[in-house]
Amino acid sequence: MVNSPSLRRPSAVLMAASLVGGLISVATATPATAADLTGDFNSTAIGSAPSGWSVTGAAGDTTVQNVPGTVDRSLQLRDTSTSAPVTASASFGTTASTVIAGFRLRAAQTSATIGVHLDGAGGHNVTLAMGTDGHLYTYNGTERVDLGTYTADCWYDMRIVADPATGTADIYIDGSRKAKRLAFRTATKSLSALQAGVSTADTGTAWLDDVRTTTESGPQGWPYLGQVGPRTALQIGTSKLLVGAETLDRDYTSEQAFAPYLGKLGATKVRLQGGWAKTEKTKGVYDWTWLDKIVDDASAKGLKPWIQLSYGNPIYSGGGGSGLGGVLPTSDEALKAWDAWVKAMVNRYKDRVTEWEIWNEPNLAGIPVADYTDFYVRTASLVRSAQPGAVVFGQEAGIDVSYAKNFLTLLSQKGKSELLGGFSYHPYNPNPDDAWTYEQVAKLKALVDQYAPGAVIRQGENGAPSAPGSFGALGDLDWTELSQSKWFLRRVLNDLGRDISTSVFSISDLHYPGKINSKGLLQTNTDKSIRYAKPSFYAVQTVASIFDSTLKPLPGYRWSATPGTSLTVQAFANRTSGRQVVGVWSGAGKPTETNSRTATDLTFTGGDFSDPVYVDVRTGAVYGVPAANWSVQGSTYTFKDIPVYDSPVLIADRSTVKF
Incomplete structure (x- = not known):
C-alpha cells in the first residue's frame, strides 16, 4: 500500500441546499442534476431537535442523542404514547427524477412499527419498515412484502432506489437487494421528502442516522427498465475483478465486520496478507485461527484467496519490518524461521489457495532489487516445492519499469524465470485514464513476455479515498464519495478493457494508528465495524454483475x-x-x-x-x-x-x- 466526505454543492440554478442538523436537504429542479449529498447529526447539540426537520410528537420525543453503547449522535425517535405517532421529516424538494435514499435505522425493540418513507403529494409512496412481529417489510402497491427478521439494538444499512416515472422502487439492506420493481404504495409522478417515525398504536424507540439522498437524472423520455441486478461471487463464478482485504494481518480492518458484504460485492478473488508476525507470536508456534476463518469464509462465499507472503517478524533479531515499508528479514535465524512459516502456510492452504505474492512494494521500501530477487527465488522455490502448480507473483509499487526490468533480468540470469507466474503493480494516479500509466503497463507486459513467457500481469492494489485528508496514496487531494465512485469505475473498466486482472482497494476503510485510509467501499466506525456501504460499493457491484468471464x-x-x-x-x-x-x-x-x-x-x-x-x-x-x-x-x-x-x-x- 502506497502512502467523512466533503460536501459539494451544485449550481444554485439547479438546486437550493440547506444544512439541517448536520444533514443536507436538497430541493431539486426537474429534471435535476444528480447530487450525492451526505450528512449525519453529529453537529446538533445533544437533546436538541434537528433544525430544519418537521417534527411531530411530544416535546423531547424527537431529539439528537448519543446512541447507547457508542459515542455517536443519531436522531432518536421516542414514542411513549399509543394515541399519536412520533415522526421527523425533511424535504429534499419536489423532483420527478429517480431518488436514491440511503440511511441507517435501529430499533430498541421488535415490538413497535418503525417506518422510513419516501413521500410525494399522495403520502407514503415507498416504505421500508421494522414491524411488531420482528420482521422487516416493505410494500408492492398495497401488498406487504416480507424482507426477513431484524434484531433489536442492531443498525441496518438501508437503501431505496425509487423512480417516480414508473412508480417503482428497489430495496437494499446491508448491501443486498431484497426486492425489485415494487409498485409505489400510492401513485405519484414526483417525490419530495423523507420521513421516519414510530407508528400511532405503538410505543418504542428508534434511531435514524447517515441519511443520504441523491437525485439522479436519466435520459429524458427514455423508458426506465430498472436496476442492474447485483450477483454474488458464487453466482458469477469467474471474472477478472478482485477486491482487496489487506491489513488484517495488522488488525487495521475487521474481517468479522466486512465479511457479510464480501460475497455480495461480486468480485471473485480477494487479496489477503499472510501475517507472519500475527501467526507466529511465540517462536516455532503457529496460531492459524485468524487466517483460517478468513480463508474459509472467503472460499465459502465464492472468492478465491490470493495471499501475499510479506512482512517480517519482530520476535526474531533481524526479522525484518512488520508493516508498510518493512524491510526483508536478514539474519540466519529469521530466514530459517521465514522458510518454516512459508512451507507451513502453503501446506495448510494449498487446497484453497493457488496464487501467492511475495512481499509488499519492495521498491518503495528501499529494498535493493538484487536482495528482492534473491528473496523471491528463495520464497518462490519453497512455494513451488510444496505446491508445484502454484502461481507466484512478483510485485512493485507504482509502475517502476526499471526496477521490474532489473528484477526480471536477474531472475533470468539465475535461471529461475520459471518461478514467476505473474507480476503485480500498484498504479496510484488521480487520473484513472492517465495515458502514461498504460504506456508503462505495456512496457511492463513486454518485459514479462520477454523474460517469463506465460506469466500474467495484474493490477494488484489501487484505490481512491472517499474523503479529503485520508492517509495513504492520493490522500492529499479533495475527494468525496461521488468522485471515489467515478474513479473506481473508470480505472476498473480501463483495466478490464485491456484484459488486465484488476483489484479494487479496499473492501472497507483502513484504520492505521491514528489515521484513516478511506479507500474502502464500506464506511467504518471508529471500532472498524461497518457503518454503511458507500456509493462505490453499489457501483462496483454493477461492474461485477455485468463484466464476468462471459465478456471479452x-x-x-x-x-x-x-x-x-x-x-x-x-x-x-x-x-x-x-x-x-x-x-x-x-x-x-x-x-x-x-x-x-x-x-x-x-x-x-x-x-x-x-x-x-x-x-x-x-x-x-x-x-x-x-x-x-x-x-x-x-x-x-x-x-x-x-x-x-x-x-x-x-x-x-x-x-x-x-x-
Missing part, C-alpha cells in the same frame, strides 16, 4: 463521436453471442464533483446490438434506447444524443445485462 475485451474497437473531446471508450463482446457492451465516459483528469451530461452522438464500426440499452454504471440504472436514437447500416451503429459524463455509461445489448 475488443481491442482496437473503432468508434467516433460528436463531440469527441476527451472521451474514453472500452468495448466488450459476449464470447458466445457476440453481442456487445461499450463503455463511454468523458474527462481528462481526476473525476469532478458534478454530474452534468453532454448529449453525444456515437458511431461504432463493427458493432453488434439487437436491443440496445443505456446503463449508468454508477447508479445501476438501465434505460431503453428509443428507436429514434439509434440506427444501423450493416455493422455500423449510430447512437444519437447519448448522455455522457465523467463516469462510465454503457451502450449494451440487453442480453448482456442481468436485472
Whole structure:
C-alpha cells in the first residue's frame, strides 16, 4: 500500500441546499442534476431537535442523542404514547427524477412499527419498515412484502432506489437487494421528502442516522427498465475483478465486520496478507485461527484467496519490518524461521489457495532489487516445492519499469524465470485514464513476455479515498464519495478493457494508528465495524454483475463521436453471442464533483446490438434506447444524443445485462 466526505454543492440554478442538523436537504429542479449529498447529526447539540426537520410528537420525543453503547449522535425517535405517532421529516424538494435514499435505522425493540418513507403529494409512496412481529417489510402497491427478521439494538444499512416515472422502487439492506420493481404504495409522478417515525398504536424507540439522498437524472423520455441486478461471487463464478482485504494481518480492518458484504460485492478473488508476525507470536508456534476463518469464509462465499507472503517478524533479531515499508528479514535465524512459516502456510492452504505474492512494494521500501530477487527465488522455490502448480507473483509499487526490468533480468540470469507466474503493480494516479500509466503497463507486459513467457500481469492494489485528508496514496487531494465512485469505475473498466486482472482497494476503510485510509467501499466506525456501504460499493457491484468471464475485451474497437473531446471508450463482446457492451465516459483528469451530461452522438464500426440499452454504471440504472436514437447500416451503429459524463455509461445489448 502506497502512502467523512466533503460536501459539494451544485449550481444554485439547479438546486437550493440547506444544512439541517448536520444533514443536507436538497430541493431539486426537474429534471435535476444528480447530487450525492451526505450528512449525519453529529453537529446538533445533544437533546436538541434537528433544525430544519418537521417534527411531530411530544416535546423531547424527537431529539439528537448519543446512541447507547457508542459515542455517536443519531436522531432518536421516542414514542411513549399509543394515541399519536412520533415522526421527523425533511424535504429534499419536489423532483420527478429517480431518488436514491440511503440511511441507517435501529430499533430498541421488535415490538413497535418503525417506518422510513419516501413521500410525494399522495403520502407514503415507498416504505421500508421494522414491524411488531420482528420482521422487516416493505410494500408492492398495497401488498406487504416480507424482507426477513431484524434484531433489536442492531443498525441496518438501508437503501431505496425509487423512480417516480414508473412508480417503482428497489430495496437494499446491508448491501443486498431484497426486492425489485415494487409498485409505489400510492401513485405519484414526483417525490419530495423523507420521513421516519414510530407508528400511532405503538410505543418504542428508534434511531435514524447517515441519511443520504441523491437525485439522479436519466435520459429524458427514455423508458426506465430498472436496476442492474447485483450477483454474488458464487453466482458469477469467474471474472477478472478482485477486491482487496489487506491489513488484517495488522488488525487495521475487521474481517468479522466486512465479511457479510464480501460475497455480495461480486468480485471473485480477494487479496489477503499472510501475517507472519500475527501467526507466529511465540517462536516455532503457529496460531492459524485468524487466517483460517478468513480463508474459509472467503472460499465459502465464492472468492478465491490470493495471499501475499510479506512482512517480517519482530520476535526474531533481524526479522525484518512488520508493516508498510518493512524491510526483508536478514539474519540466519529469521530466514530459517521465514522458510518454516512459508512451507507451513502453503501446506495448510494449498487446497484453497493457488496464487501467492511475495512481499509488499519492495521498491518503495528501499529494498535493493538484487536482495528482492534473491528473496523471491528463495520464497518462490519453497512455494513451488510444496505446491508445484502454484502461481507466484512478483510485485512493485507504482509502475517502476526499471526496477521490474532489473528484477526480471536477474531472475533470468539465475535461471529461475520459471518461478514467476505473474507480476503485480500498484498504479496510484488521480487520473484513472492517465495515458502514461498504460504506456508503462505495456512496457511492463513486454518485459514479462520477454523474460517469463506465460506469466500474467495484474493490477494488484489501487484505490481512491472517499474523503479529503485520508492517509495513504492520493490522500492529499479533495475527494468525496461521488468522485471515489467515478474513479473506481473508470480505472476498473480501463483495466478490464485491456484484459488486465484488476483489484479494487479496499473492501472497507483502513484504520492505521491514528489515521484513516478511506479507500474502502464500506464506511467504518471508529471500532472498524461497518457503518454503511458507500456509493462505490453499489457501483462496483454493477461492474461485477455485468463484466464476468462471459465478456471479452475488443481491442482496437473503432468508434467516433460528436463531440469527441476527451472521451474514453472500452468495448466488450459476449464470447458466445457476440453481442456487445461499450463503455463511454468523458474527462481528462481526476473525476469532478458534478454530474452534468453532454448529449453525444456515437458511431461504432463493427458493432453488434439487437436491443440496445443505456446503463449508468454508477447508479445501476438501465434505460431503453428509443428507436429514434439509434440506427444501423450493416455493422455500423449510430447512437444519437447519448448522455455522457465523467463516469462510465454503457451502450449494451440487453442480453448482456442481468436485472
